[in-house]
Amino acid sequence: MDSSDPASFPWSVFHDRHPVLIERIAGALPRPAAHHDALDALLAESTSGVVSALDVESLRHEHWPWWRPEYRGLPWGETPFLWAESYFYRRVLDAVGYFVPGLWRGLDPFGPIKAAELAGSSVSEELAALDDVAALPADEQWSALVGSALWGNRADLSFQAGPTASEATGGLIADDSDALRGLLHDRPPGEVHVLADNAGREVLPDLVLIEHLLSAGLATAVVLHVKPFPYYVSDATPADVWAAVARLRDAGGRAGEVGGRLFGFLRTGRLGLEAHEFFCGPLTYDAMPSGLREQFAGASLTISKGDLNYRRLVGDRHWHATAPFEELTAHFPGPLAALRTLKCDVAVGLTEETVRRLDGTGKAWRTTGEYAVIHVRG
Numbered sequence: 462m463d464s465s466d467p468a469s470f471p472w473s474v475f476h477d478r479h480p481v482l483i484e485r486i487a488g489a490l491p492r493p494a495a496h497h498d499a500l501d502a503l504l505a506e507s508t509s510g511v512v513s514a515l516d517v518e519s520l521r522h523e524h525w526p527w528w529r530p531e532y533r534g535l536p537w538g539e540t541p542f543l544w545a546e547s548y549f550y551r552r553v554l555d556a557v558g559y560f561v562p563g564l565w566r567g568l569d570p571f572g573p574i575k576a577a578e579l580a581g582s583s584v585s586e587e588l589a590a591l592d593d594v595a596a597l598p599a600d601e602q603w604s605a606l607v608g609s610a611l612w613g614n615r616a617d618l619s620f621q622a623g624p625t626a627s628e629a630t631g632g633l634i635a636d637d638s639d640a641l642r643g644l645l646h647d648r649p650p651g652e653v654h655v656l657a658d659n660a661g662r663e664v665l666p667d668l669v670l671i672e673h674l675l676s677a678g679l680a681t682a683v684v685l686h687v688k689p690f691p692y693y694v695s696d697a698t699p700a701d702v703w704a705a706v707a708r709l710r711d712a713g714g715r716a717g718e719v720g721g722r723l724f725g726f727l728r729t730g731r732l733g734l735e736a737h738e739f740f741c742g743p744l745t746y747d748a749m750p751s752g753l754r755e756q757f758a759g760a761s762l763t764i765s766k767g768d769l770n771y772r773r774l775v776g777d778r779h780w781h782a783t784a785p786f787e788e789l790t791a792h793f794p795g796p797l798a799a800l801r802t803l804k805c806d807v808a809v810g811l812t813e814e815t816v817r818r819l820d821g822t823g824k825a826w827r828t829t830g831e832y833a834v835i836h837v838r839g
């Protein structure tokens with residue numbers, strides 16, 4: 462899949478979303494002219510120019526092992542969408558001096574956007590609602606926690622820069638939630654891995670679910686895999702996880718208790734936080750390094766969150782939407798669950814009837830974030 466067709470979703474990511482994004486990054490902090498010039502140049506290059514190589518100075522400080530010399534000089538739209546987006550985010554970091562020594566080193570360009578969301582009233586309301594969840598019978602509590610983690614995936618800040626975001630909820634169009642429940646409740650507990658997606662309103666319910674897994678004895682330990690660097694606008698980094706845990710702990714009520722326990726789990730290592738460079742790379746999961754492969758092979762379950770992880774799991778292609786999830790993810794070591802709202806063209810694991818019904822609506826159902834799936838490969 463590439464982004465060369467002006468009628469396609471990938472094209473709109475580069476031509477509609479990225480200009481909004483660049484403007485937000487440029488305007489959020491009093492940046493020097495050099496940052497503005499570099500951001501403008503990146504936007505021009507990635508929309509109407511050709512791929513150029515990475516800045517040599519930044520490469521001296523942080524490598525990018527996925528550079529493809531054969532893409533140099535090609536219009537960005539003619540390179541694979543997965544590669545081009547990943548490269549774009551690395552280039553954003555270079556444009557704002559993220560890797561080179563100086564005042565701006567290590568400063569998350571999306572930080573102000575993420576911080577505003579975390580401090581916002583929607584988060585306060587969601588955290589207060591945890592008091593009600595705690596009062597539910599165990600079964601309903603479980604469904605509420607999984608549902609929050611799933612629908613939290615709609616709170617993706619890059620998605621909100623696009624024109625297709627929809628607030629409506631079309632519901633689950635593939636639902637293996639019973640299998641997910643069974644994997645965690647009907648077997649001896651083991652180590653659960655979570656492939657995180659967005660910070661803030663997504664990682665908060667993820668953390669609440671993780672705390673439940675640990676406190677209820679459904680997992681002996683949890684490893685949360687996040688991005689080592691700012692990526693896809695709101696993808697969670699270690700700093701975002703610590704900020705989310707602090708937000709929970711300071712919230713009071715049930716959220717405060719959950720946050721306090723998570724703080725302890727992180728300190729003792731029952732909740733591990735890892736940030737492998739592979740997670741900021743443009744490769745699909747069948748190409749993961751052996752160290753990660755071994756970790757997932759030993760897990761009782763890996764839970765993958767979100768749209769980008771899903772693309773990387775099944776392959777970023779125009780699959781027929783009935784292509785079986787189990788077959789496309791057979792490469793993944795160990796049991797796997799994917800919780801995802803649909804925000805790009807990739808859709809698999811649906812029934813013919815569902816596809817007919819969705820196509821019949823005449824809506825861009827694959828990209829609005831209105832529909833969700835829970836797929837499990839046990």
Ligand SMILES: O=P(O)(O)OC[C@@]1(O)O[C@H](CO)[C@@H](O)[C@@H]1O
Nearest residue numbers: 474617619620767768769804805
């Ligand atoms: O992984 P996430 O946060 O659920 O979604 C990432 C996303 O917004 O980014 C891509 C376009 O930039 C789309 O594939 C997808 O909608």
